[in-house]
Amino acid sequence: xxxxxxxxxxxxxxxxxxxxxxxxxxxxxxxxxxxxxxxxxxxxxxxxxxxxxxxxxxxxxxxxxxxxxxxxxxxxxxxxxxxxxxxxxxxxxxxxxxxxxxxxxxxxxxxxxx
Amino acid sequence: xxxxxxxxxxxxxxxxxxxxxxxxxxxxxxxxxxxxxxxxxxxxxxxxxxxxxxxxxxxxxxxxxxxxxxxxxxxxxxxxxxxxxxxxxxxxxxxxxxxxxxxxxxxxxxxxxxx
Numbered sequence: 001x002x003x004x005x006x007x008x009x010x011x012x013x014x015x016x017x018x019x020x021x022x023x024x025x026x027x028x029x030x031x032x033x034x035x036x037x038x039x040x041x042x043x044x045x046x047x048x049x050x051x052x053x054x055x056x057x058x059x060x061x062x063x064x065x066x067x068x069x070x071x072x073x074x075x076x077x078x079x080x081x082x083x084x085x086x087x088x089x090x091x092x093x094x095x096x097x098x099x100x101x102x103x104x105x106x107x108x109x110x111x112x113x114x
Numbered sequence: 115x116x117x118x119x120x121x122x123x124x125x126x127x128x129x130x131x132x133x134x135x136x137x138x139x140x141x142x143x144x145x146x147x148x149x150x151x152x153x154x155x156x157x158x159x160x161x162x163x164x165x166x167x168x169x170x171x172x173x174x175x176x177x178x179x180x181x182x183x184x185x186x187x188x189x190x191x192x193x194x195x196x197x198x199x200x201x202x203x204x205x206x207x208x209x210x211x212x213x214x215x216x217x218x219x220x221x222x223x224x225x226x227x228x229x
Contacts, residue, residue, distance in 0.1 A: 033216050035217070035218075037218075037220075042222075043202065043222060043223050044220060044221075044222045044223075045204065045206070045220035046220075047217050047218075050216075050217060091157060093218075095208070095216050095218075098210065101162060101169075101170065102147060102159070102206065102208065102218050103159060104149075104156060104157040104159070105156065106155075106156035106157075107156060107157065
């Protein structure tokens, strides 16, 4: 079974600074997808960024980028120029190539200090 | 609004009650999920349905009974629950057919309190 681990229950960052959230996963598959989801206090989970395992290039979405290390099974999220609205729970997630088995890590609560 | 709707948003029920949670999506997705989110625990996958067939039951107690009458609707029937079942129940859907577009869309959840 696939597992996803987020070792940082809580992180804090100063507004406008950069923060990196860690994620590791375990799988025997070679093709899969990794995601970072954000869950703000309103609790609606929304996708932040996605990475296909067959792509070596790290995904980037505006201020959000990932550091995908396939051999190490590591998938960290970097948030640049942090904003107050970035405060939320962040979940790392994995799904198989069929996209029908989405597994989440335990989450990291990010606090942004003004 | 993500296209996945859950009702009710809040539910309080007694341990002897029977209630149902509903999830609906009109995104054309073929995979639907139930997750349990407790205050002190990671997001727990409960059930997965693909093309209306249950493909995953993550050792969920029988007091939780899922139903997927069609690809757009997913129910979670609840009976004789325990106080520790109080949690946020999230429904999600994804393409689920091997399509590269495997993003999952989530509903806003049902906050369940068992008294």
